[in-house]
Amino acid sequence: MLDTLTYYLKFPFVQYAIIVGVLIALCSSLLGVTLVLKRFSFIGDGLSHVAFGAMAIASIVDVSFGESSRSSGQNDMLIVLPITIISAILLLWTGQNTKIKGDAAIAMISVGALAIGYLLMNIFSTSTNLSGDVCSTLFGSTSILTLKSSEVWLCIVLSIVVVLAFIYFYNKIFAVTFDESFAKAVGTKANAYNLIIAVIIAVIIVLAMNLVGSLLVTALIIFPALSAMRVFKSFLSVTVCAAIFSVICALLGIFLSIIYGTPVGSTIVAVDMAGFFVFSIVGKVGGKA
Amino acid sequence: MKRKITILISLVMIMMSLSACGKAADSGSRGSGTKGVNDVLEEGAAKEEEKNSETTQEEVTTEKETEVTTEATTEMTTEEETTEVADASEDGENAPKEATVVPPEIDVDLTKLSSTMVYSEVYNMMVDPDSYLGKTIKMSGAFAVYTDQESGKNYFACIIQDATACCAQGIEFTLDGDYSYPADYPAVNDEITVTGTFATYEEDGYIYSTLLNAKMD
Numbered sequence: 042m043l044d045t046l047t048y049y050l051k052f053p054f055v056q057y058a059i060i061v062g063v064l065i066a067l068c069s070s071l072l073g074v075t076l077v078l079k080r081f082s083f084i085g086d087g088l089s090h091v092a093f094g095a096m097a098i099a100s101i102v103d104v105s106f107g108e109s110s111r112s113s114g115q116n117d118m119l120i121v122l123p124i125t126i127i128s129a130i131l132l133l134w135t136g137q138n139t140k141i142k143g144d145a146a147i148a149m150i151s152v153g154a155l156a157i158g159y160l161l162m163n164i165f166s167t168s169t170n171l172s173g174d175v176c177s178t179l180f181g182s183t184s185i186l187t188l189k190s191s192e193v194w195l196c197i198v199l200s201i202v203v204v205l206a207f208i209y210f211y212n213k214i215f216a217v218t219f220d221e222s223f224a225k226a227v228g229t230k231a232n233a234y235n236l237i238i239a240v241i242i243a244v245i246i247v248l249a250m251n252l253v254g255s256l257l258v259t260a261l262i263i264f265p266a267l268s269a270m271r272v273f274k275s276f277l278s279v280t281v282c283a284a285i286f287s288v289i290c291a292l293l294g295i296f297l298s299i300i301y302g303t304p305v306g307s308t309i310v311a312v313d314m315a316g317f318f319v320f321s322i323v324g325k326v327g328g329k330a
Numbered sequence: 331m332k333r334k335i336t337i338l339i340s341l342v343m344i345m346m347s348l349s350a351c352g353k354a355a356d357s358g359s360r361g362s363g364t365k366g367v368n369d370v371l372e373e374g375a376a377k378e379e380e381k382n383s384e385t386t387q388e389e390v391t392t393e394k395e396t397e398v399t400t401e402a403t404t405e406m407t408t409e410e411e412t413t414e415v416a417d418a419s420e421d422g423e424n425a426p427k428e429a430t431v432v433p434p435e436i437d438v439d440l441t442k443l444s445s446t447m448v449y450s451e452v453y454n455m456m457v458d459p460d461s462y463l464g465k466t467i468k469m470s471g472a473f474a475v476y477t478d479q480e481s482g483k484n485y486f487a488c489i490i491q492d493a494t495a496c497c498a499q500g501i502e503f504t505l506d507g508d509y510s511y512p513a514d515y516p517a518v519n520d521e522i523t524v525t526g527t528f529a530t531y532e533e534d535g536y537i538y539s540t541l542l543n544a545k546m547d
Contacts, residue, residue, distance in 0.1 A: 049444075049447060052447070054450050186447075186449075186450035299447055301444060302445035303446065
């Protein structure tokens with residue numbers, strides 16, 4: 042098996058997949074802790090469905106732009122990212138002050154975007170394999186193994202921005218996560234930091250769709266955080282553990298999927314689940330650190 | 331705290347070793363170094379040679395390298411196929427005929443890859459065909475045929491699916507020699523193995539990929 046893996050690692054697209062997979066896993070785990078603690082675990086699902094709808098729109102716009110734009114793939118990101126960011130802001134930032142709150146707002150946007158996305162793909166699609174396109178977008182399929190170098194670079198840049206933003210705003214994110222009211226009372230601009238969190242989450246969701254597809258994005262966000270919480274107590278230790286856990290699981294998932302020919306996204310999520318059970322047992326046996 | 335971290339790290343290591351360690355035979359080869367691409371290709375070529383030499387005792391044809399260079403503008407097929415026939419008279423009338431068949435060197439052997447890897451590699455061939463021009467490709471998949479209703483021309487392809495079985499990619503091939511459809515071809519969806527030289531051509535303003543001088547098993 043090691044020989045097979047070594048052989049596969051010589052392929053450029055496998056190297057791209059590992060780079061992007063590690064970066065996405067790292068980014069998604071960082072904000073996962075915040076989302077779980079803020080009771081927004083399901084926002085990843087909602088936003089990924091929005092991103093699915095946005096991708097449908099992007100594919101239609103690509104058709105109107107012509108073949109050259111379609112092959113570049115850059116227009117997808119230009120459309121998908123802003124729409125997802127706006128939706129994230131609506132849900133996280135203003136969602137608390139509207140009549141439709143929390144889970145109801147997420148559910149509404151989630152199913153609405155999914156339905157609109159599929160509808161648009163059916164009406165305007167020029168692809169001969171519509172079900173394949175939908176399946177690939179929802180479950181990731183082999184998206185991570187079919188990346189172009191430009192997409193890898195885009196992912197690297199966005200990942201660096203996300204990690205730097207998280208490190209720079211770490212204390213503020215910590216304050217807003219645990220007690221938003223207290224943070225506001227002591228003069229912290231909680232709304233502004235919620236906005237930053239929303240933007241970062243949207244970027245992570247769009248990136249993570251490449252790895253596991255839109256239906257499985259939530260797993261990348263919640264499993265590392267929940268697993269780390271089984272064993273550790275403090276915000277810092279949970280965040281660090283979640284990041285390491287997420288990266289290891291993503292790597293294992295990619296390796297297993299290319300060796301055994303299984304779908305990449307679902308293999309990564311299966312490894313995440315196995316890790317969660319292991320950490321749960323560790324937490325039960327050893328208690329929380 | 332340290333004890334728990336130690337336990338945690340140990341568990342992670344156990345998880346990794348459980349999912350990463352292979353068969354005993356595999357692990358045994360670690361000490362002797364890992365098998366590179368060339369090793370794998372040479373191994374495949376050696377097997378192919380052994381197989382061919384057994385079945386072609388009477389053949390005296392030596393196929394030399396076939397080169398196909400096709401540019402993006404679809405200037406196609408610079409093919410060089412040299413056949414050397416061993417002349418019995420050179421070595422004496424009664425000298426036994428020696429058959430030496432050199433199989434074409436396979437640059438990309440998709441039959442050795444997992445389904446996920448095959449799909450990804452074929453996808454990359456479609457997206458970036460220039461990187462594969464002139465390379466000898468070997469692949470296994472389902473046989474498919476498409477008939478152009480206007481021209482009546484048949485196009486034959488080897489189709490592979492991804493791991494989720496929702497997406498399919500295929501590479502068209504043109505067999506080396508005179509074959510007629512359907513007599514000389516398998517039934518649609520039959521499993522086939524095709525070896526041929528990767529090339530592209532233009533038709534109706536579109537660039538298509540194909541395997542030229544293909545051999546089908």
